[in-house]
Amino acid sequence: MKIISFEGFEYSGKSTQIKLLKAYLKKNKIKSTFTREPGGFKQLEKIRKIILDSNFDNLTLILFFFASRFALLSQLKSNDLIFFDRFFDSTFAYQKYTAKDKNLILNLINQIDKKYIPKVTFYFKINKNTLSQRKKAVGERNNFDKKYYNQFSRIQKNYEEIGKMNLSNRKFVIIDANKDKEEIHNNILINLKKWKLIK
Secondary structure (H helix, E strand, O other): OEEEEEEEOOOOOHHHHHHHHHHHHHHOOOOEEEEEOOOOOHHHHHHHHHHHOOOOOHHHHHHHHHHHHHHHHHHOOOOOEEEEEOOHHHHHHHHOOOHHHHHHHHHHHOOOOHHHOOOEEEEEEOOHHHHHHHHHHHOOOOHHHHHHHHHHHHHHHHHHHHHOOOOOOOEEEEEEOOOOHHHHHHHHHHHHHHOOOOO
C-alpha cells in the first residue's frame, strides 16, 4: 500500500490537481484509489457535513477528525496507490493552537499504523494575495472557510512545522500553488516518478 496525501489551505488548487492526476493515471492505466478527509465513504460523508458546518470547540474537532480518520483507514483494502485529499497534517495545521493541542495531535498520529503514513505529502503553499483572489472568485463553501480564513499565517506556520518532522521517513514536498496548473501538475508527476510511486 502506497499512500500519497495532498495538503494545503482552501483555494490552494488541491482539487484541480487531483482531477488532473486522476485523468493522467486513468489514461496510463495506473491503478489508484482517491479518498478525502473528513469523509471517504457513505457514513463518513455524513460526518463530514456535520463537521464542516459545525461550531464545535477545538478539542471536539480534533477528536472528531481522528475518529473519522481511523474509521476510514480501517476500510482501506486496496494495494494500489491511494491518494488522500487531506490527512493528519490538516488537523495539525488547523487545530494546533497550543502546546496541549500539539501533544494530543502528535500522540494520535503515533497511533496510526506506519503502513498508513504517506510516502509523499504534497503541500500546496499559496500566498495570501492569490488566496484572496481565488476566494473572491469561488466564494465561501462552509463554516470552516469563514472561521479559518483570517488565521492564514498560523495555519501556514503549522503546516511548515509538521513538514519538518520525521514521520516514518515520508517526503514532504512543498508545491508553489501560485504557479500555472499545468506546471504544478508536471511537478507532481516528476516527484511521483522520482520517489518511484509511478513509472
